Amino acid sequence: MSRYRIQYAxxxxxxxxxxxxxxxxxxxxxxxxxxxxxxxxxxxPVKTDEDRRAAVVAGVVIRYYVSAPALTVTIVRVVYI
Known part of the structure; x- marks a missing residue:
């Protein structure tokens, strides 16, 4: 499996x-x-879109989009206290 590239808005x-x-x-x-x-x-997944996702990563809530053809994950929101 190929590793996806992480990019941040x-x-x-x-x-x-x-x-x-x-x-x-x-x-x-x-x-x-x-x-x-x-x-x-x-x-x-966020709602019904499998490529629009949410997760808790190291105690930080993130939202991201997955572009499987480009092997890219774009982080669009980061929430932590």
């Missing part, structure tokens, strides 16, 4: 950059696991 990229270093390290490690199979890893 600007707002989630800013949220990721603002994370404490320890959280960001855990988050990045968990995102690499998600990149192996973005349809699993505890994710769920």
């Amino acid at each position: 600007p707002p989630p990229d800013q949220a990721r950059s603002a994370m404490e270093p320890a959280l960001r390290a855990r988050f990045d490690t968990a995102m690499q696991r998600l990149a192996v199979d973005p349809y699993r890893q505890g994710s769920a």
